[in-house]
Amino acid sequence: MGIPMDIRDAWVNHSNRSSNFIISSPDEDLKFLRSQMCTQEGVRAGVKSASIACVASAIPTLVAVRTIPWAKANLNYTAQALIISAASIAAYFITADKTILECARRNTRSLYEKPS
Numbered sequence: 001m002g003i004p005m006d007i008r009d010a011w012v013n014h015s016n017r018s019s020n021f022i023i024s025s026p027d028e029d030l031k032f033l034r035s036q037m038c039t040q041e042g043v044r045a046g047v048k049s050a051s052i053a054c055v056a057s058a059i060p061t062l063v064a065v066r067t068i069p070w071a072k073a074n075l076n077y078t079a080q081a082l083i084i085s086a087a088s089i090a091a092y093f094i095t096a097d098k099t100i101l102e103c104a105r106r107n108t109r110s111l112y113e114k115p116s
Helices: 005-019 026-067 069-074 077-112
Strands: none
Touching (some): 026 069, 026 077
């Protein structure tokens, strides 16, 4: 029970035909390249921030588990990993989002500035 071959081929050819009529302008290519650069910049900044947050949250968590009696009794390995990874994930997404938005704002501002 699948899609008959002739219907499947017609659907594949239909989707290929419709994409051939799209012609991108140089402005669209430039916008795409700028968005790719903003995304890469955001990922780099996010990874850097996540690695710093990982170290900054791992050291106090591991020290607390070994010295504080309540933490020693209640925080198992899974809880420790969740604390550290939550801090890292939050730092990554917050930093990447801020960086991408700032880059997009900078690109938009440069498009609308009047050349003097």
